[in-house]
Each structure stands twice: as C-alpha cells, then as structure tokens.
Amino acid sequence: MKTKKTLIVLACLGFLSGGLLNKANAQTDSNAVSVPNSPQGGGEKMLLAGEVFTYWQNNKIVGAPTTNSFGADPLGLMLMPLVKLTDRLFLDVQVQVTANPSPGGGAGVSLNEAIIYYHVANGVNIFAGNFQPRSGMFEGILDDFTNRFCSAPIGMGIGVATESGIGLQGAFQLGYSKLYYQLFAANGPQLIVDSSGAANGQLTYGNYTDNNTNKAFGGEIGFLPLSNSSLELGVSGQYTPKTGDAGSAFENISNTTYAAYLNYYHVFNPLMIRILGQYEYSQTQDFNLYTSSSSDTLLVPAFDNKTSGWYGGLTLRLSGSHNTFLSNLELGGRLGQLTLPKAALWGSPNPLNQTTVCLTYWYTWKTPINVSYDIYTQTGSPTQTAITVRGMWFF
Amino acid sequence: MAVIIIGISTSAIINGCKVPESIASKSGAQLWGENCNRCHNAPDPHTFSDDQWDAAVEHMHQKAILTDLEAKKIVEFLKMAN
Numbered sequence: 130m131k132t133k134k135t136l137i138v139l140a141c142l143g144f145l146s147g148g149l150l151n152k153a154n155a156q157t158d159s160n161a162v163s164v165p166n167s168p169q170g171g172g173e174k175m176l177l178a179g180e181v182f183t184y185w186q187n188n189k190i191v192g193a194p195t196t197n198s199f200g201a202d203p204l205g206l207m208l209m210p211l212v213k214l215t216d217r218l219f220l221d222v223q224v225q226v227t228a229n230p231s232p233g234g235g236a237g238v239s240l241n242e243a244i245i246y247y248h249v250a251n252g253v254n255i256f257a258g259n260f261q262p263r264s265g266m267f268e269g270i271l272d273d274f275t276n277r278f279c280s281a282p283i284g285m286g287i288g289v290a291t292e293s294g295i296g297l298q299g300a301f302q303l304g305y306s307k308l309y310y311q312l313f314a315a316n317g318p319q320l321i322v323d324s325s326g327a328a329n330g331q332l333t334y335g336n337y338t339d340n341n342t343n344k345a346f347g348g349e350i351g352f353l354p355l356s357n358s359s360l361e362l363g364v365s366g367q368y369t370p371k372t373g374d375a376g377s378a379f380e381n382i383s384n385t386t387y388a389a390y391l392n393y394y395h396v397f398n399p400l401m402i403r404i405l406g407q408y409e410y411s412q413t414q415d416f417n418l419y420t421s422s423s424s425d426t427l428l429v430p431a432f433d434n435k436t437s438g439w440y441g442g443l444t445l446r447l448s449g450s451h452n453t454f455l456s457n458l459e460l461g462g463r464l465g466q467l468t469l470p471k472a473a474l475w476g477s478p479n480p481l482n483q484t485t486v487c488l489t490y491w492y493t494w495k496t497p498i499n500v501s502y503d504i505y506t507q508t509g510s511p512t513q514t515a516i517t518v519r520g521m522w523f524f
Numbered sequence: 525m526a527v528i529i530i531g532i533s534t535s536a537i538i539n540g541c542k543v544p545e546s547i548a549s550k551s552g553a554q555l556w557g558e559n560c561n562r563c564h565n566a567p568d569p570h571t572f573s574d575d576q577w578d579a580a581v582e583h584m585h586q587k588a589i590l591t592d593l594e595a596k597k598i599v600e601f602l603k604m605a606n
Contacts, residue, residue, distance in 0.1 A: 176572065176579035211579040219582045244586075251592050263589075266563075270587070275564045300591040303541045309589035351589065356547060358558045394561060494565035 179208040180274065180523040191511040204228040207241070217248040242291065252299035259337070260296070263311045263349035264289035264365050265388035265407040267440075274523045277403070277444045279499035280515070282465040283483045284438020288386040288409045289347060289367045290334035292316055307353040311365075317345025320372040320382050322418065326429040326474040330413055332372060332384060341380055343371035361392040372413065378422055386411040399449025399456075406441035432472035440465035440483075459489040479508040495523035552601025555594050563588065569605035577602045 183204045189195045205227040212220040223241035228234065244258040261269035267285045294315025301308050316339040318332035347367030354360055366387035373379030390407040418429040442463035450456040465483040470476035487501035498520055505513040560566040572580055577599055585595035 174575040174578040176576040176583075178580070178583075211583045213579045213582050219579075219586065221583055221586065246582075246586050248592075254586065256586070270563060298586070298589055300589045300594075302543045302547060302591055302593070305544060305547060307591065311589065358562060361562060392562065491565060494567055 174213040176211045177208065178211060178524060179206065180521055181206050182519065182521040185518045187516040189514045191513075193511070199228075199230060202227055203230045219246040219248075220244070221246065252301045254298050255295065256298065257295040259291060259293050259335075260313075261291050262289045262296070262313055262315065262347055262365075262367065263298075263351075263363075264347075264367070264386070265390040265409060266361070266363070266392055266405070267390075267407055271392075271405065274495055274497055274521045277459055277461045277489050277497070277499075278442060278463045278485050278487045279489070279501035279517050279519045280485060280487075280503050282407075282438075282440035282442075282463065282485075283467040283481060283505075284440050284465045285407065285409060287411050287436045287438050287467070288388055289365075290318075292318075292334060292345065293337055294344070305354075305356040307358065309351045309353075310348065312346075312348040314344045314346050317343070317367075317369040318372055318384055319374075320379055320384075320413070322373070322377075322379055324418065324428055326418075328475055329418060329429045330415070330432070330434045330470070330473060331475060332411075332413065341371050341373070341375040343369070345369035345384075347386075359394055362390070364389045379416055382414045382416055384411065384413045396448060399447050401446045401448040403444040403446075404442070406439070408437070408439040410437045411435070430472075432470050432476070434470050434473070436467075436469055438465065438467045442485075457491040459491065461485070461487040461489065463487070477507070479510075481505060481507045497521055550597070552597035552599075553605075556598045556601055559588065559590060559594060559598065560584075567602075569602045572602075572606065574603045574606065577606065 181204075182202065183199070184202050185197075185199055187195065187197050205225060207223060207225045209224075210220070210222050214220060221242065221244045223243075225239050225241050227237050227239070229237055240259060242258070242260055244256050244260045246254050246256045248254050263269070265285070265288070267282065268288075268290070272281065272285075292313075292315035294313055296311060296313030296315075298311040299309065316336050318334050319336050319340045321328045321331045321333060323329040323331075345367055346369075347365065349363055349365035351361060351363035354362070364387065366385070369384045371380050371382070372384050373382045386409070388407060388409045390405075392403075392405045394401060394403040396402075413434040415431040415434050417427055417431045420426045420428050440463055442461060444459050444461040446459040447455050463483075463485040465485070466480050467483075468477075468480040471478050482505065484504045484506075485501055487499055489497045489499045491497055499518070501515075501517045501519075503515045503517065505515075557566050569577075581595055581599040581602065584590060585592075590598070
C-alpha cells in the first residue's frame with residue numbers, strides 16, 4: 130500500500146516537474162516572441178493564386194456595322210489567397226479587379242467569394258461565408274481557365290449565383306464509385322419588382338443583407354460511377370420560399386432552380402476526348418403588379434416566369450502525341466440554348482441558340498490561349514457572330 | 525422472411541460499398557492524374573512549394589469535393605515529387 134502511494138506521489142511529481150520543465154523550455158524558446166496566455170495555433174500555409182485575363186471580340190450582326198472591342202471583360206486580375214490556417218481550418222477568397230469597358234474607363238472591384246471551411250470528420254466539412262453554391266459544374270468550376278470554349282455558354286448562369294450562408298459538404302468512396310454532396314442555407318435571391326416591367330420578376334444574387342427572414346435551401350449530389358473518376362454526373366437544386374421584401378405583397382413569391390450535369394473524359398491514346406453538358410432551370414412564382422396596393426388596375430401583368438438553358442460540348446486533344454505543339458492544341462465544339470419567359474419584357478418569344486467552335490493552345494498546363502467563333506441564331510432575329518480571343522495567365 | 529430479405533439487402537449494400545483493395549491501394553500519383561484531369565490538366569509537381577501545395581490541394585479538396593483520403597494521398601505525392 131505504501132509502495133503504491135509512493136508511486137502515485139512520484140508520478141504526480143514527475144508530471145508536475147515535466148510540466149514546469151516544458152513551460153520553462155517554452156519560455157526559453159519563445160524569448161524572441163513572448164506572448165503569454167495566447168491561444169495556440171498559427172503556422173499558416175498560404176498560396177496567393179490568381180489570374181490575369183483579357184478578351185478581345187469582333188462582333189457582327191447581319192445588317193449592322195461590325196464592331197471590334199475588348200469585350201465585356203476587357204482586362205482583369207483575379208487574386209485568390211488560399212490559407213490553410215490549421216489542419217482543419219481553411220480560408221478561400223477570390224477578389225477580382227476588372228477594367229470597365231464603357232467610355233471613361235476605370236475599374237471595378239468585386240469580392241467573388243470569401244469562404245471559411247472547417248473539417249469536422251471524414252467526409253464532413255462545414256463552411257460559411259460568401260460562396261458560389263454547387264449548381265451544376267459550369268459556374269465556379271468550368272468557367273475559368275478550365276473553360277475550353279473561351280466564351281460562356283448562353284444557357285448557364287440563370288440558376289443559383291453567389292450567396293451568403295452556411296453549408297455542409299463532403300465525399301465518400303462507395304465501392305468502386307464515389308459520391309459527393311453539398312447542402313446549404315443562404316440568404317437566397319431577391320425579387321425585382323419593377324413598375325416599368327423591364328426587369329420585373331427577375332432575381333438578384335450576391336445579397337449580403339437579406340430582404341426577409343426566410344432562407345433559401347439547396348444542395349447537390351454528385352456521383353462518379355467509374356473507378357477512375359472519369360465520369361461525373363450530378364443534380365443540384367435550390368428552393369427559396371420567399372424572395373420578396375418583408376411586409377410587401379410580394380414577400381411570398383417563391384423560386385425553384387435545379388440543374389443536372391455530366392462531365393466525362395477518356396484517353397484513346399493518343400487522343401483525349403472530353404464530353405460535358407449541363408441543363409439549368411429556374412421558375413419564379415408569377416404575380417400581377419398593380420398601380421398600388423389598393424388598386425385593381427394592372428401595371429405589369431403576370432407571366433409564366435420560367436427560364437431554362439442547356440449546353441453540350443466535345444473537345445479533342447492529341448495529348449499522347451510526341452509533337453509538343455500538337456499535343457498542346459485542343460479543339461472544341463459546343464451547342465447551347467437559352468429559353469426566356471415569352472411574355473416578359475425582358476423575355477423572348479423564341480429560344481436563343483449558340484453554336485461555338487474553339488481552338489485552344491495550352492502554353493502551360495494552366496495558361497490557355499483561345500480563339501473561338503460563336504454563331505447566335507434566333508427565329509425572328511438577325512444572326513449574330515462573334516470571334517473572341519482570350520488570353521488567360523493563371524498563377 | 526422480411527428479416528432475411530432486409531438482411532440480404534443490407535449485406536449487399538454494405539459489401540457493395542466496401543472499398544475494394546484496388547481502389548484503397550491507389551497511389552497519390554494515380555489519384556493526382558485521375559482527379560485533376562476531371563476539370564483541368566494535371567499540374568507539374570514543381571509548380572509550388574510544399575506549403576503552397578498544402579493550400580492548393582486543400583482548395584481542390586473543397587472545390588472539387590475530393591474524398592479526404594484522395595486529398596491526403598495527392599498532397600503527399602506532390603510534396604514528395606517537387
């Protein structure tokens with residue numbers, strides 16, 4: 130019994146002395162930066178990534194003069210600080226500076242994303258901030274130097290855009306296949322009520338301040354059935370029960386969006402083939418806009434407020450060729466369509482079609498130089514064509 | 525009978541979801557090639573330093589929603605090869 134007590138006392142003394150010794154060492158080690166009672170951590174790992182991009186465009190409309198311009202995004206710089214704060218905490222930010230193409234010039238600064246991720250457990254990560262929700266694969270994934278068609282497909286971007294909120298995401302291996310998911314709650318889109326009708330029924334995204342107490346809920350499920358992850362299929366959606374201003378007659382106007390997509394690549398040596406496509410749909414509840422809340426005189430009548438779009442594309446690259454120049458060339462072809470509400474002032478009675486051919490030269494693995502030719506057709510409207518040259522230097 | 529059917533179904537799902545040896549033993553190099561090429565060309569391991577790769581792969585871990593094991597193996601490979 131006495132021996133046992135002695136052992137316990139010795140163990141306690143050892144523990145205390147060890148602790149004191151460690152503390153003394155810590156004090157010695159931290160002589161240079163003495164921060165008593167400071168929380169532990171630090172030692173971030175950071176990468177300042179980003180890109181510089183420029184677009185030049187030649188536009189031609191049948192029956193109208195041809196124009197040359199530096200496009201809607203003539204020149205821009207995107208900076209992307211990626212900071213791994215700890216093994217569990219990660220910060221992902223995107224800030225963009227874009228030259229203003231209108232006369233007078235200047236530049237605009239925008240915060241594309243600012244997200245903090247926290248790794249909870251295997252396959253479970255929570256995130257919060259200003260983020261681009263997974264809504265198919267184009268926005269936020271294939272819209273960058275990853276876009277092998279240079280121009281954006283017309284049918285995309287009609288669904289969910291950048292939002293402020295919180296979410297959960299992760300991936301799991303399921304046998305030979307993989308499954309990933311994302312769930313989120315966000316401020317959601319806000320309804321535009323426009324008495325001129327020019328934008329009535331449209332939605333705005335990127336709202337830091339909510340216009341009501343309701344939230345939008347959305348998510349995505351992606352499935353990679355093949356063991357080499359070469360095929361990716363997924364569906365995503367978002368439901369916003371209330372898009373209108375709190376207390377207004379339009380508070381309860383709801384919106385639903387969804388998307389489905391496919392992304393596949395395979396190397397039939399020496400040829401690499403990539404097939405990709407996406408469908409997007411957005412429906413906002415229709416509403417009559419009266420001259421006043423007490424009047425039954427219509428200012429802007431209700432219309433079927435549905436917008437949809439799709440694109441499908443194929444690219445070919447001789448990635449296995451021994452000729453470096455040839456192996457860096459990629460040829461792409463794409464079809465797309467955008468269908469706007471027929472009865473809206475901002476809508477259209479017929480779908481707009483887009484046909485694109487693009488040649489890309491990969492100067493480095495992340496530096497594409499693209500030249501694309503787009504043809505836009507629409508029943509009842511003159512055909513438009515555009516030649517676009519894009520330079521993009523990712524770093 | 526119902527218990528047997530549920531048992532067989534559960535067993536089939538569990539076994540179906542069990543990660544086969546050929547998948548579990550994939551190297552970081554293989555996962556790097558397979559997963560990066562889903563959206564873009566696979567990067568040269570010399571592009572970044574070890575610390576920068578930690579941040580870059582964590583970005584892709586979240587953006588492309590890779591599994592935790594894939595991200596771990598890929599970053600280990602890139603750091604070893606740079």
